[in-house]
Amino acid sequence: MIPLLLAAGIGGVEGDAPGPGVLETIWGISVVRGLAWSLVAALLVITPMALFAIWLERRLSGKMQARIGPNRVGPEGLLQTLADGVKLLGKESLVPTQADRPLFHAAPAVVFMSAFAMYAVLPWGPDWAPTSLAVGLLFVLAIGSLEAIGVIMAGWASNNKWALLGTMRVAAQVVAYEIPLGISALVPVLTAGTMNVQEITAMQGGGAWNWGLWWAFPANLVAFVLFFWAALANLKRAPFDLPEAESELVAGFHTEYSGMSFSIFFLAEYAAMFVLSGVASCLWLGGWNTGIPGVDVAGMGVWGNLLGAAMVAGKAMLLVAVMMWLRWTLPRLRVDQVMRLCWKFFLPISLACLVWAAAWVSVVKPMLGGNG
Amino acid sequence: MAELLGKLTAAMGTYGPAVLFYGVAGLVLASAAYAVVAKKIDHSAFSLMACFTGVAALYAMLGSDFLAVTQVIVYVGGIMILIVFGVLLTDRLPVEYRQISRETVVQGLAVAVPVMAALVWAAAGTSWPVVAEAAAAAAPPAAGGTDPGTTAAIGKLLLTDYLFPFEFASVLLLVALVGAARMARGGAK
Numbered sequence: 001m002i003p004l005l006l007a008a009g010i011g012g013v014e015g016d017a018p019g020p021g022v023l024e025t026i027w028g029i030s031v032v033r034g035l036a037w038s039l040v041a042a043l044l045v046i047t048p049m050a051l052f053a054i055w056l057e058r059r060l061s062g063k064m065q066a067r068i069g070p071n072r073v074g075p076e077g078l079l080q081t082l083a084d085g086v087k088l089l090g091k092e093s094l095v096p097t098q099a100d101r102p103l104f105h106a107a108p109a110v111v112f113m114s115a116f117a118m119y120a121v122l123p124w125g126p127d128w129a130p131t132s133l134a135v136g137l138l139f140v141l142a143i144g145s146l147e148a149i150g151v152i153m154a155g156w157a158s159n160n161k162w163a164l165l166g167t168m169r170v171a172a173q174v175v176a177y178e179i180p181l182g183i184s185a186l187v188p189v190l191t192a193g194t195m196n197v198q199e200i201t202a203m204q205g206g207g208a209w210n211w212g213l214w215w216a217f218p219a220n221l222v223a224f225v226l227f228f229w230a231a232l233a234n235l236k237r238a239p240f241d242l243p244e245a246e247s248e249l250v251a252g253f254h255t256e257y258s259g260m261s262f263s264i265f266f267l268a269e270y271a272a273m274f275v276l277s278g279v280a281s282c283l284w285l286g287g288w289n290t291g292i293p294g295v296d297v298a299g300m301g302v303w304g305n306l307l308g309a310a311m312v313a314g315k316a317m318l319l320v321a322v323m324m325w326l327r328w329t330l331p332r333l334r335v336d337q338v339m340r341l342c343w344k345f346f347l348p349i350s351l352a353c354l355v356w357a358a359a360w361v362s363v364v365k366p367m368l369g370g371n372g
Numbered sequence: 373m374a375e376l377l378g379k380l381t382a383a384m385g386t387y388g389p390a391v392l393f394y395g396v397a398g399l400v401l402a403s404a405a406y407a408v409v410a411k412k413i414d415h416s417a418f419s420l421m422a423c424f425t426g427v428a429a430l431y432a433m434l435g436s437d438f439l440a441v442t443q444v445i446v447y448v449g450g451i452m453i454l455i456v457f458g459v460l461l462t463d464r465l466p467v468e469y470r471q472i473s474r475e476t477v478v479q480g481l482a483v484a485v486p487v488m489a490a491l492v493w494a495a496a497g498t499s500w501p502v503v504a505e506a507a508a509a510a511a512p513p514a515a516g517g518t519d520p521g522t523t524a525a526i527g528k529l530l531l532t533d534y535l536f537p538f539e540f541a542s543v544l545l546l547v548a549l550v551g552a553a554r555m556a557r558g559g560a561k
Binding site: 100135152178 | 412414415418421425437438440441442444445448449450452453456457459460522523
């Protein structure tokens with residue numbers, strides 16, 4: 001069944017589909033394709049990326065703390081995460097007696113689903129985009145907000161004081177970071193005139209000076225930095241890791257999770273780190289464009305797409321590595337500091353960026369002759 | 373192999389939309405019903421979330437991509453978080469609160485009947501245009517081609533024909549915001 005779907009997705013079956021009507025045929029093909037692509041993506045792209053990110057985190061943490069980190073399983077310890085995953089599969093998944101069972105089991109699924117669904121709009125190359133949604137960027141923000149709901153579900157269902165405290169912190173953090181995250185993502189949308197991530201990426205061809213970072217200078221540069229910080233808060237990474245805060249809350253919202261259900265939270269966190277970094281790189285860092293004038297990925301066929309995919313993965317991994325670097329550099333903020341930072345600094349600055357970008361598009365760009 | 377694939381695609385094309393629609397509609401109805409009858413208030417809240425998400429899927433099936441995504445952002449990302457705040461801060465409610473008395477039935481009906489009537493009136497008066505079907509009939513989208521979506525059209529309408537209701541709603545929200553801030557600060561001093 002699965003290979004069948006794969007073949008349908010890659011080979012295409014337009015020719016021999018005796019569909020009753022145009023809509024039915026298109027629908028059939030797109031659903032079969034969509035299923036096939038999501039299987040390919042989940043098996044071949046997202047899981048290895050997340051496993052690699054976990055390995056990278058452990059090795060980088062080791063380097064930053066002047067120790068070695070996992071280096072025994074496979075070359076340079078690359079298979080360590082896989083081995084840990086197998087170990088976790090064999091562990092019992094405990095459920096506390098007083099826990100809310102249906103919600104307790106549903107929570108990791110919701111978190112996992114939201115992290116993986118965001119990959120649907122991440123373009124990998126000029127011709128390799130899972131979907132070309134017109135509302136792509138909004139889709140990322142919408143599906144990303146589902147993740148917080150899953151986390152709240154987990155903390156509430158655990159019936160544990162640490163978990164509940166973590167949950168309340170998540171809920172407070174969500175309302176604080178979500179607005180600057182959305183507004184800073186609107187800045188490139190405004191300057192590009194589309195919400196389609198693939199189209200925004202395609203506008204950044206040529207040299208690195210054409211990247212979204214420099215559009216409506218300095219609005220997009222500031223928006224990129226804000227988006228990155230708000231994304232850190234979204235991912236509950238240091239310095240915004242209050243919901244898990246190991247030194248205060250044991251493990252926060254996932255204190256009661258063990259075995260495979262814990263590792264699903266873990267995998268989803270790294271998958272989300274990668275995809276948010278990937279989206280940021282497509283909005284501001286050229287996505288699959290190389291940034292070298294003359295090396296145009298779009299005209300190189302399959303090899304261009306492969307190069308593009310490597311560019312997206314490389315840029316996203318670079319941002320992921322910066323997130324890891326920040327984790328060992330900055331101390332954790334207090335709850336009130338997070339609120340103040342998001343509401344009193346990120347929000348006004350992101351609004352100012354939006355206003356400047358609007359002024360750029362409506363006033364400055366026409367004056368400069370439409371080349372901005 | 374190719375024959376089987378063709379059959380599979382054809383079957384998906386014929387029954388897929390109907391199966392998906394009835395599946396999602398069933399999910400919406402079931403989760404809405406469970407949100408009403410659930411014994412625990414947190415179950416109600418999360419069931420409501422499933423309902424909102426399902427409604428967004430129905431919007432997407434009707435070709436309203438912008439509305440579908442906005443539904444998820446506003447209801448799941450915003451309203452749901454606020455409801456969860458309420459649930460977290462009120463703790464587990466006492467049993468009496470959830471018992472149904474004659475008064476609550478009358479109050480509920482007073483709200484539900486007009487809303488239901490308005491919804492039925494609106495649903496009956498709408499000629500449901502299936503955008504995807506119309507577009508497919510006009511020009512079948514090429515593989516990998518981009519769909520312009522509905523966002524630009526909605527934006528134009530909001531800033532031209534519907535400018536007054538749009539601005540009026542924002543003033544209403546501002547009033548609510550100022551009122552909430554005043555109440556949170558403890559009223560008049």
